[in-house]
Amino acid sequence: MIDLNADLGEGFGRWTLTDDDALLSVVTSANVACGFHAGDPSIMRRVCALAAERGVRIGAQVSYRDLAGFGRRSMDVPAGELADEVAYQIGALEVFARAAGSRVSYVKPHGALYNRTVHDPGQAGAVVAGVRMAAGAAGLPVLGLPGSLLLSAAAEAGLPAVPEAFADRAYTPAGTLVPRGEQGAVLHDPEAVVARAVAMATRGVVTAADGSPVTLRARSLCLHGDTPGAAGLALRVREALAAAGVRTEAFA
Template sequence: MTVLDLNCDVAEGFGAWRIADDDALLEVVSSANIACGFHAGDPATMRRACATAVAQGVAIGAHVGYRDLAGFGRRHLDLTPTELTDDVLYQLGALRAFAEAEGGRVGYVKPHGALYGAIGSDEAQAGAVVEAVRQFDDTLPVLGMPGSRWLALAAAAGLPAVHEAFLDRGYTPQGRLVSRRSPDALLSDPELVARRCVRLAEAGEIVAVDGTVLAVDARSVCVHSDTPGSLELARAARAALTGAGVTLRSFV
């Protein structure tokens, strides 16, 4: 029987600003990437997400990013490795405080936005994030794209490296994510997302925007909370996967 994790970004609000219905999403997914205050999230939002995740039996992941609230963490920052290590370690510590206060724990790390993209190929920044995780907990799993420098360096450092795929993002023929500036960047049709996740589970394939069939080995699949209709997409993915006999369970 196939086992997959369904993850989603949550706590990506700030003050009165809300991105999605976190409580509803946490009823659907098996892992929650909780924003840690740098690209989004504030103390009350982070704590509420941790409390709800614990109540729902959902794994808590640290969704660390660049210090860029105004740009939602989607603008690249040219930080030194030391600066980036310290910024990531700071975010991990903040989330651990709230997770443990609510009876949970930080179970894995998944970078966000521009940081996620940068550490796919940037050796220095990828190494800096790996170093932050290693200093925080050298047994902590990390989540990322297959073939990324981030996962390669994490595995070399002894961290469990987990591959993920995206249900709501377009892929290039090279297996990268299409730029968010492109009209092909987002998939917002629940039926299309449902078909994509079943094909991924059953055949290990994703179709790129030009029709190229990509082989993708993933233990976790992601829906972004800021994709239009994210809750419907997550529900469609869960229903399709369970209907195909897939067991939804976190990898931690």
């Protein structure tokens, strides 16, 4: 059993990037941009309505305040300020989720913030503090990279820490993601993406960029919504998982 998640709502005003309608027919969890790296109120409302209609879990994809850089530029944000901004983004999305008859079910950082919380204890702790601020005593699950400080901080705070893997990203031998600025960081060959997804879900392993095997236990698989042909690729992955005896089901 594994969850399929994708980044959705990544547009702004008249500009659109992700095929939200098509992807919401395939994935089981939707990481919805909350306005800091992409997304605006109307997009957030529309994606939440579609997700609720199709039984897809709604997740808050929180980011550094970086519309111009699509949230992919690392920033030194004071911990208290970052916690406030994370809580703000979750709260904004919760309004639209509840209006659609649903709720925010989990939180996942985006881009540079995601990568920063792998190794930076201050930023990881700030994200968790923001989740706590927005969700109260009940808390929310936090989706992140296996072995990251983010998941450690979430677990220490009593939040469900959910490990995820990326079928369309290259890995280092240490099990971290190859930086996007490096060649081959994103995989574009559909056959390779599908094969990696099945291997991750059934054997808990991925081949690193240097050819070495990396053990990777994940409860959720991410497929980037901004990849060309993302919806078709996501459908192929889901069909391949089913053929391998893996059931797709939301973790939240």
